Amino acid sequence: MTKTFLSPPIARILGIAGAVLAIVAAMLPWTTFVLNKGAWPDKATLQFFDAPFALTGFRWELFLVGIVALVCSVVKVPAQRRVLRGLGFGVAAIGLVNFLFITAEGGGLGAVTAADGASAFGSVAALVAGGLLILGTFGQPLEEIPRWKTNLPTPVEYLGLLVSFAVLLYVVSLTLTAGGQGGAANPYSGPMFLSFLGFGGGLMAAAAGLGILRWISKLSEKHRAFSIIVLLLCAFLLPFTNAGTEYWMTVAANIGVYAATAIGLNIVVGLAGLLDLGYVAFLGIGAFVAANLSGAAASSLGIHLPFYLVVIISAAIAGIFGAVVGSPTLRVRGDYLAIVTLAFGEIFQIAARNNIGGLTGGSNSIPNIPPLQWFDGTAYNESITLFGTPLPSGVLYYFLIVVLIAAVMAVFANLKNSRMGRAWIAIREDEDAARAMGIKTGKAKILAFLCGAVLAGIAGAVFAHKTSTVGYESFLFMESVTLLAAVILGGMGSIPGAVLGASLLFVLPEKLRAFSDYRLLIFGLALILIMRFRPQGLIPDRHRRAELAGEDAEGHTLAETPGDEPEQPRPQEVPAR
Amino acid sequence: MTTLLQQLVYGLILGGTVGLIALGYTMVYGIVQLINFAHGEIFMVGAFGALATFTWVIPEGVKGTWYITLPLMVIAGAVVSMVLALIIERLAYKPLRNAPRLAPLITALGVSVALKEAVRLWYPGATAPLPFPKAFLAGNIDIGPVVFPKTGLLLIVVTIVLTTLLQIYINKSRMGRAMRATAQDPDVARLMGINPDRTIVLTFAIGAVLAGVAGVLYGIHLTNISIDIGFQNGIFAFTAAVLGGIGSIRGAVIGGFIIGLVKTIAGQYLPGGTQYDYVWIFVVLIAVLVFRPQGLFGETERVRA
Numbered sequence: 001m002t003k004t005f006l007s008p009p010i011a012r013i014l015g016i017a018g019a020v021l022a023i024v025a026a027m028l029p030w031t032t033f034v035l036n037k038g039a040w041p042d043k044a045t046l047q048f049f050d051a052p053f054a055l056t057g058f059r060w061e062l063f064l065v066g067i068v069a070l071v072c073s074v075v076k077v078p079a080q081r082r083v084l085r086g087l088g089f090g091v092a093a094i095g096l097v098n099f100l101f102i103t104a105e106g107g108g109l110g111a112v113t114a115a116d117g118a119s120a121f122g123s124v125a126a127l128v129a130g131g132l133l134i135l136g137t138f139g140q141p142l143e144e145i146p147r148w149k150t151n152l153p154t155p156v157e158y159l160g161l162l163v164s165f166a167v168l169l170y171v172v173s174l175t176l177t178a179g180g181q182g183g184a185a186n187p188y189s190g191p192m193f194l195s196f197l198g199f200g201g202g203l204m205a206a207a208a209g210l211g212i213l214r215w216i217s218k219l220s221e222k223h224r225a226f227s228i229i230v231l232l233l234c235a236f237l238l239p240f241t242n243a244g245t246e247y248w249m250t251v252a253a254n255i256g257v258y259a260a261t262a263i264g265l266n267i268v269v270g271l272a273g274l275l276d277l278g279y280v281a282f283l284g285i286g287a288f289v290a291a292n293l294s295g296a297a298a299s300s301l302g303i304h305l306p307f308y309l310v311v312i313i314s315a316a317i318a319g320i321f322g323a324v325v326g327s328p329t330l331r332v333r334g335d336y337l338a339i340v341t342l343a344f345g346e347i348f349q350i351a352a353r354n355n356i357g358g359l360t361g362g363s364n365s366i367p368n369i370p371p372l373q374w375f376d377g378t379a380y381n382e383s384i385t386l387f388g389t390p391l392p393s394g395v396l397y398y399f400l401i402v403v404l405i406a407a408v409m410a411v412f413a414n415l416k417n418s419r420m421g422r423a424w425i426a427i428r429e430d431e432d433a434a435r436a437m438g439i440k441t442g443k444a445k446i447l448a449f450l451c452g453a454v455l456a457g458i459a460g461a462v463f464a465h466k467t468s469t470v471g472y473e474s475f476l477f478m479e480s481v482t483l484l485a486a487v488i489l490g491g492m493g494s495i496p497g498a499v500l501g502a503s504l505l506f507v508l509p510e511k512l513r514a515f516s517d518y519r520l521l522i523f524g525l526a527l528i529l530i531m532r533f534r535p536q537g538l539i540p541d542r543h544r545r546a547e548l549a550g551e552d553a554e555g556h557t558l559a560e561t562p563g564d565e566p567e568q569p570r571p572q573e574v575p576a577r
Numbered sequence: 578m579t580t581l582l583q584q585l586v587y588g589l590i591l592g593g594t595v596g597l598i599a600l601g602y603t604m605v606y607g608i609v610q611l612i613n614f615a616h617g618e619i620f621m622v623g624a625f626g627a628l629a630t631f632t633w634v635i636p637e638g639v640k641g642t643w644y645i646t647l648p649l650m651v652i653a654g655a656v657v658s659m660v661l662a663l664i665i666e667r668l669a670y671k672p673l674r675n676a677p678r679l680a681p682l683i684t685a686l687g688v689s690v691a692l693k694e695a696v697r698l699w700y701p702g703a704t705a706p707l708p709f710p711k712a713f714l715a716g717n718i719d720i721g722p723v724v725f726p727k728t729g730l731l732l733i734v735v736t737i738v739l740t741t742l743l744q745i746y747i748n749k750s751r752m753g754r755a756m757r758a759t760a761q762d763p764d765v766a767r768l769m770g771i772n773p774d775r776t777i778v779l780t781f782a783i784g785a786v787l788a789g790v791a792g793v794l795y796g797i798h799l800t801n802i803s804i805d806i807g808f809q810n811g812i813f814a815f816t817a818a819v820l821g822g823i824g825s826i827r828g829a830v831i832g833g834f835i836i837g838l839v840k841t842i843a844g845q846y847l848p849g850g851t852q853y854d855y856v857w858i859f860v861v862l863i864a865v866l867v868f869r870p871q872g873l874f875g876e877t878e879r880v881r882a
Contacts, residue, residue, distance in 0.1 A: 275679060328867045334678060335612045336866050339815060343859035346812070354852045477808075481686055488683060521694035527687025528669050531680045 011136045015073035015084050018132030022066030022091045025129055026059045030098055030122030035105045037187040040098075058192060061199035062094050062126060068206065069133060078146040081137040082209030088137065090202015092130025094195045099123035101191040145208070148215040150222060157219050161227055164216045169234040173241035175200065176248050176507070193511040228406075235402045239395045246392040251510050253394060256401030257463045259502035260408045262486040263495060264455030267412060269484065270493035271421060272448035273428030274329060275338040277480055278345020282453040284352060284475035285321055286314040286460020291366040291470045292359055301359075307372055307465070314461035315454045322453020329445040333431070345480055352472035365471025372400070372465045380465070397466050404462055408455050409495050415451060416493075424448055425493075478520070485527055491537025500538055579722045584845045588838035590729035590798065591813075593736040596833025597791035598814035600743065600826065601784025607760045607824035608780045610678070614685040615665055616788060617811015618692035619658050621804060623789030624709070624796045625700055626657025631710050646712040651793050658789030659782050661692075666781045671774070689808070697804045706803035709796035728798040735794060739787060740830045747826065756780060760824065809855075813840075816862040822872025831873065836861070 006014070031040040041057055055063050069087040077083060102123060103109055150157070178196035207213055220227035239249060261283050268276045293313060295304030305313070325344045332340055355362030372380040380396040415421045423444045426434035435441045464470045486505045490497025509519050530537075598620050605613045630653035631646060639645045669688050673681045697703050713731055717724040747753035758766040759776045767773055795810075796802045817836045821828025839861055844854030865872065 273679075275682065328863060331868075332866045332870060335606075335610070335682060336819070336870060338682065339612065339819070340863055340866055342812070343862050347856050347859050350853065350856050354849070478690070481690065484683070484686075517698065518694075520690055521698060524687045524689070524691030524694060528684050528691070531676075531684045531687070532669075532672055535676065535680050 006135070006138055008140060011138070011140070012073065013136075014132050015136035016070065018088060018091070018129045018134075018136060019066055019069035019073050021125055021129035021132060022069060023063055025095070025122050025125035026055055026063035026066060028122040028125055029120040030059075031102050031106065032120045033106070035102070037105065040102060041188050041192055058094055058098065058195035058199070059122075061195060062091065065090050065094070065199060065202050066129070068203070072206070073136070077210070079143045079209045079211065081140065082142050082145065083206045084133055085137040085142070086205025086207075086209050087202050088130050088133025089205060090130075090198050091126055091133060093198025093201065095123050095126025095128075095130055097191050097194040097198060099127060101188070145214060146211040148211055150215065150218045154223075157223060158226060161216070161219055161223060162230060164219075165227070165230045165234050169237055169241065171200065173238060173243040176243040176252065190512045190515060232402070232406055235406075236399065239391050239398060240389060244392060244395070246394050249392055249394040249398045251507070253397045253401050253466055254510075255503050255506045256398070256405055257459050257466065258483065258486065258506050259499045260401070260405050260459040260462075261456050262483050262490075262498040262502040263405070263408045263412050264452045264459065265483050266487050266493060266495070266498045267415065267424075267455070268448050268452040269487055270498075271416060271428065272424040272445060274326075274445060274448060275335075275341070275484075276449070276452070277338050277342035277477070277484065278325070278348065279341070279452070279456065279483055280475045280477075280479040281325075281345045281348035282318045282322060282456035283460040283463065283479075284348060284470075284472070285318045285453075286457030287464040287470045287474070288352070288360050288366070288460075289314040289317050289457070290461035290464040291369050294369045294465065296366055296369045307461075311458055311461045315457040318457025318460065319450050319454040322449045322451075323446050325453070326446040326449025329449070330442045342477070342480075345477060349472055349476060352475065360472060361470075363471070365469050365473075367469045369464055369468045369470065371468065372396075397462075400462060401466075404459065405499070408458075411451075411455065412495055420444060420447060481527075482523070485523070485530075488527075488535075489530055489537055491540040494537065494539050497537050497539040580845060581842075582723045584841040585838065586723060586725050586729070588841035589834060590726070590732055590837065591840060592817075592834035592837025593729075593732040594791050594795045594798075594833075595810060595813045595817050595836050596830035597736050597739065597787050597794075598810055599817040599821070599829035599833045600740065600787050602811075602815050603818040603821070603823055603825065603829040604756075604780050604784050606818065608756065609670070609674075609681075609777055611670065611681050611685065612815065613784075614682075614811065615688040615692060616784065617807040617809070617814065618689050618696075619662050619665075619785050619807075620788040620792045620795075620810060620814075621802070621807030622661055622692060622696060622792070623654040623658035623785075624792030624802045624806065625696055625703070626789070627651070627654035627793040627796065628707060628709055628802065629653075629700070631712070640710070643712045643714065646710065647797070650710075650712055650797075651790055654793035655786045655789040658785040658792065662781045662785030662788075663778060666778060689811075693804050693807060703804055706801045709800050709802050711797055711800050713797050726798065728794070732794045732798055735790065736830060736833075739790065740826060743783070743787075744826050752776070752779060813858060816858055816865075818872075819862060820865050820872055822874040825872065825874040828872055828874035 065087050069084060069091070072080060072083050072087070152160075175196065178193045204213070238244070238252065243249075243252070261279075264282075265276060265279045268274050268279065290310050292301045293303050293305045293310045295302070325341060328340045329337055352360040353362060355364075360366070370379075374380065374396065378384060378396070380394075380400065384391050384396065416425075423434065423439045423441075426437065426439055427441055427444055431441055463474075467474075482505055483502075486501035487498055488501070489504060490499070490501030505523075509516065512519070515522075598616065601616045601619070602613060605611060605616070627650040631640070631650055634653070635646055635649055665688055669684050670681055673684060711728065714727040717726050718730065719725075747756060755766065755771045755776050756779065758769060758771055759773050763773045766776075792802075792806075795806070813836050814833065817832035818829045819832070820835060821830070821832030836858055839857055840854045843857035844851040847853070847857060849856070
């Protein structure tokens, strides 16, 4: 990154050229002929390419990024190269996604270049534009991320936060609905979603380069209570946006269950540093307990308890199992512990598959679990009207899960800052040293497993009612790995990280149904790449960031991050209060 | 009695497979302290490599002659496994040599998932179990009422022979000494003029070759393979390695046989039957880890490699 093989003026020209080319690319046709599944979206197919300036969809997104890039490369903005590089990656991503998809669907390069005397170079132009933008930033080393003032008058800061969170709500809604619901009517929802991710990611990277993201996170740390209330409010407002259809609410609720579970796993893995490869078993235990106590016809117990009791019982039973699974931690460490947890997870799965005690339904699952009921008897899967707005069915589950996640987050945050949380972190860093400092490591470790299991058990109880069918297939080893991957992808020990990780890992398969066959392959490769290039995750915890991206005890540089942020800890950083 | 003896035979056959795979786990863990989750998949890919060789390379005329096809398939399986393991080591594990312990473990999980999926997606017909040629003498040796499949006998004999050879190689040869030294202390080994990287690569290669051979013989014995054989047998093999004491060659193989016997005998006599036979293996694993983490031979046999 520090090589200066380009002189600044040339780099500047490259940047401007890249930005202009991106704008041009948005106005070019992208496909020479109509693909078998239908014309490429947003009138990007040559035949339908009648109005180059009427941009929609991904071409509009590309155009926007191009304009921003042009402005940023002409006008002097802070951290210019960082911003341009982020935008460049966005442009390249949009170009690459469309290039690959059209090539694959159209059966060759003819579809994206020239065929039958017609030419459509949109995606190639976008790729080149992205390359130019990125190349232009190699001229000089990247700048420091600017630091913005965080001692403004309180109302101004509140306003800043409000606007930021409103934008966040809008972005979440856009992301959920981007590309639309996949299916026969909309065969290209996958690439359109990925294009949108490229667009959003590019703008986010630019915002991060400008220091805006850091400013927002500083502000929200400063006004903690206010931010939490506003964030909750935003979460409750999501059904009122475009994402408020039954389908998206179901997707959001599913993500929510796994996000809550991932936060629970984060206690075990992220805080206490104990690798758990069978964690999904606790979600399963919670779900099966709730299923058996729900009055479902298939349950052999035939007991129907009110939901709040069910949640408590699920949590308690999952917690007991958590303590049992955690008990070997007294004697077993590190990798061996991972194997013990894997073994417990497999035992659970085999037991559930064989319908142990008639409690799990075996391969028949436990179907027809009745939905939860609101106090006035409204079932949670009915549609409701709130403030005069009709909301789709499933929205009540969404609200319930938002509350669940908020509660789990609160538990996690308090635990993390408690005496026990500090003990966990100490154990994670060095178990022997922690013991020498007087921490009862055995008790602390079992408690970590217990807390994680309780959270998963609660999530499981909600899961059972939400999906209405609980079977062992939902709790296989791969689910444990996926949850672990969510924690790692987001950043171990970090709450927003776990939510982001779970969202990505459970939204992407939903969006890329056309590639469901390749899901696990991509997933496996992604695990390898994350560990190689960004082991600290997308939103690293502050301690963790210093630890994983800095140097380890032996002085080896651990992670050469691509460097969208200087990762070194900054001891001189004093919070402006 | 007959049932018991019969189950013992089946247990020993399964144990032979598990033992061969376990050698790779135990050597790799002994030297780089990595639970190589991908090792089970390397075993699986070895079997598929041999099957591909049989299907597309070996000429139609000699397919029936087992003394030609068997060596060719074993070599093919071993080579495919070894090349794959070396690629994985170079691309996935080597860059993480000095990373925190969690990183390579998760990478290994990722490699395992990716390998399994790659075979499922790109090996023709691998979405379902595939028939595997019985490239050896068919039939059984009857010992009284107990039947001993000849392919199973081959598996056990090969396991014991290869283990003995490996033990001799590690104890006597120069490279074997280098492996033991690296396992004990890579830094001091480096000072003694040993190239740890080369030693690690060799360890991965030997482990993969053994897994590849195991994959081929396993396929020949059961006459069908699927993409799921890797994960399952990999877990068994890891259990065997732990049971025998990580780092111990002898322990891995004996552990393998014990695991095989536990599975078949528990499936026959313990409550739950074959539906729960896996559970007993995991119970053994947990019990060993909790009560004797050094395994059966972990302490008596100090030599690791």
